[in-house]
Amino acid sequence: MSTYDWLSDIPESLQSSDLVEVQFKNTRKGYYINSEKIDLYKGDIVAVGSVIGHDIGEVTLTGKMAELAMKSHRYHPDKGEWMHVYRVAKPSDLERWEEAKKREEPTMIQARQIAANLGLDMKIGDVEYQGDGNKAIFYYIADGRVDFRQLIRVLADTFHVRIEMKQIGARQEAGRIGGIGPCGQELCCSRWMTNFSSVSTSAARVQDVTMNPQKLTGMCGKIKCCMNFEVNAYAEAQRSLPDREVVLETQSGSYYHFKTDHFQRQITYSTVRNAPVHLVTISAERAFEVIAQNKKGERPEQLEVTKDGHDSADSRDILAGNSLTRFDNGRRGKRSGDRTRRGEPRRRDAAPTERTEGRPQVRQFRSPRTRREETKAEGTPTEEKQGDK
Structure with a gap:
């Protein structure tokens, strides 16, 4: 929630206004008058006036920039009375401030039980103690009006x-608590956003975002604020593209709009509406x-055109080459070739590969014990005597 002070190097800007912007817990800010002419710079911890007692905050802007920020935020002092900057925070003020901050979480849990x-x-959703511990601000969320007089x-x-x-909204609660968004960065509402504008589902439709509630909603349960960031660019690009409601008529059938790539200027059509x-x-x-051509009463053969400018009537299957066994033959040949190149002798007991009906048979390996048993079963040949010749 910080603001870049581009007038910090100009001494005249500091003397042109006595206003000082002070930030408190999370997104709460206030504007005070430096009537004592204290030399204040961004990051100083100061004690400022309050309705009762004093509060402790951090200086974020001074001089002319504080005045411009106050106008942009449309800040108006309570009851028309401006509060003043008392002093730079003393060590005793900081100790009391730290003690007050330690009481915030237990107070919030106990207040939820009471409600x-x-x-x-x-x-x-959150509790903020004043710097001196004499006041506590309870931030709550409610769908309707709540009578909390007894609660007070x-x-x-x-x-x-x-x-x-x-009372705060769901977006403001997410900004106060903080977190990491699906983009991997800190939430915009807790980092730099100050004003929350309403976001409708039409912004998602213009950008062709899938209407999935889990993808459209953010940490707060509302539609993501970033849907409004690029909607103007998509709307401007859509002006130079065909209308989505137009149906393209061909000799093979009708084609309906399915999705659009605005910046690549490519459109995808389907033969069935919304499918x-x-x-x-x-x-x-x-x-x-x-x-x-349709306005003239003509219908092309197909939507796609070839490089020579003619209509393309053939349809291609993008999964035709994705066979599960397309690498099997190459692996077998590579393994056998590697063994031959390494000079390894072929196993003697391996049967030669033969092809039967176009399919390779599995090689059969026999152990030495099996070969001895087969030799005994067949019988050993007897030697012929020389007298029997």
Whole structure:
């Protein structure tokens, strides 16, 4: 949530205004007057005035930039009275501030239990203590209006501090808690976004994003804010592309719009509306040509065209070469060739490979014991005597 101070190198900008922007926990900011003319710079921890007591925050902008930021955020002081910067925080102020921050999480858990016991339909998302510990701000989420007057009395009696309730939305809660988005970076709402605009599903339709709630929703359960970032670029690119409702008529049938690659200027059509059947991808120029022919009452043979400019009537199967056994023959030949190149002798007991009906037979290996048994079964030949010749 930081702002780059591009006027920090100009001394006149610091003297032109006494306003100072101070940031507190998470996204809460306030604007104060430096009436004491204290030399303040970005990153200083200061003690500022409050309705009761004082608060501790970090200086983020000074001089003219603080005045410009206040106008852009449309900040107005409470009751028209400006608060002042007291001093740079002392060690005693920092110790008291750290003690107050340690009480925030236990207070939030106990406050949730109290709200549940009172039967209130609300969720307390965060608690922020003032720098001196005399005031606590409870941030809650609720679908409708909640009567929390009794809750304030119970919280005041329990924690003995002044209670302030602030209702926030789901996007603001995600920004206060923080997290990592599906893009792998820190959430935009907790890093740099200050204003949350409504996001509709039409932004996803313009960008041809799959209407899957798990992919469209962010950490807050709402549609991702980044859907609005590039919607204008897609809408501008769509103006130079054919209308999605136009049906392309060919001799083989009708083709309906399925999806569009806006920046590659390629359009995919299907023979069935809203279903990926017989998908054909063509360029935007080819789509305009077919639309012009349909207006004249002509129908091309196919949507696709060859390099010579004629209609392509053949259909290709992109999975034709993805056979599971397409590498088997190559592996067998490579192994046998490697053995021959290495000079390894062929095993004597290996039967020669023969082909029967075009299929190689499996080589049969016999152990020495098996060969001896087969020799005994056949019988050894007797030697002929010389007298019997």
